[in-house]
Amino acid sequence: DAKTTQPPSMDCAEGRAANLPCNHSTISGNEYVYWYRQIHSQGPQYIIHGLKNNETNEMASLIITEDRKSSTLILPHATLRDTAVYYCIVRALGVRGANSKLTFGKGITLSVRP
Amino acid sequence: NAGVMQNPRHLVRRRGQEARLRCSPMKGHSHVYWYRQLPEEGLKFMVYLQKENIIDESGMPKERFSAEFPKEGPSILRIQQVVRGDSAAYFCASSPGAQRNTEAFFGQGTRLTVV
Numbered sequence A: 001d002a003k004t005t006q007p008p009s010m011d012c013a014e015g016r017a018a019n020l021p022c023n024h025s026t027i028s029g030n031e032y033v034y035w036y037r038q039i040h041s042q043g044p045q046y047i048i049h050g051l052k053n054n055e056t057n058e059m060a061s062l063i064i065t066e067d068r069k070s071s072t073l074i075l076p077h078a079t080l081r082d083t084a085v086y087y088c089i090v091r092a093l094g095v096r097g098a099n100s101k102l103t104f105g106k107g108i109t110l111s112v113r114p
Numbered sequence B: 001n002a003g004v005m006q007n008p009r010h011l012v013r014r015r016g017q018e019a020r021l022r023c024s025p026m027k028g029h030s031h032v033y034w035y036r037q038l039p040e041e042g043l044k045f046m047v048y049l050q051k052e053n054i055i056d057e058s059g060m061p062k063e064r065f066s067a068e069f070p071k072e073g074p075s076i077l078r079i080q081q082v083v084r085g086d087s088a089a090y091f092c093a094s095s096p097g098a099q100r101n102t103e104a105f106f107g108q109g110t111r112l113t114v115v
Helices: none
Strands: A009-013 A017-024 A032-038 A045-050 A061-064 A070-075 A084-091 A108-113 B006-007 B008-013 B020-025 B030-035 B042-051 B053-056 B067-069 B075-077 B090-095 B110-114
Touching: A009 A017, A017 A032, A017 A084, A017 A108, A032 A061, A032 A108, A045 A061, A045 B075, B006 B090, B008 B020, B020 B090, B020 B110, B030 B075, B042 B067, B042 B075, B075 B090
Parallel strands: A009 A108, B008 B110
Antiparallel strands: A017 A070, A032 A045, A032 A084, A061 A070, A084 A108, B006 B020, B020 B075, B030 B042, B030 B090, B042 B053, B067 B075, B090 B110
């Protein structure tokens, strides 16, 4: 079962920032937070991941609260092509990586409107 | 640097036939994951393999499904005696290793249709 909770959907206007929330209140100290998205029926696309510090790359920013129980993915200037299902995932690793699979929940459907 | 390659992109099989889905990981990646996505549903983990080893097959159906990742060549997901309920998109992902700060990259999937 997914260890994260996301609202089912949200929308934002094109050109504005999209802030996608995620709750992971049972996250362990050695678990990272990953974000992926799936546009239409394409393969999931990696966006960003982090442990406890905020992270930024060319696609997005990831803000993790100090207690690590929640995080926010920020798309700074959403475009119509950002319309997709966004998945927030916590990922743990065990011996020989036995627990390193990504467990997808239902995600949040982001609709970017013109 | 080519991404994860899956073939075929579309596969049609009659009930009872076998389906073979191939996944070539990114260069330098030795870990492969297979996922299934039924129509209008989420991605479900099936199996995680390292070269010549199955690490985690907790999501694999007990019968008719098998997976391998040989020392040479692509990873293969094999479905024997397919049924209509096997119709789905099958995605594979690869990563360089099991380190916790490693991304896994996905292919574009194989759409299996059983008629």
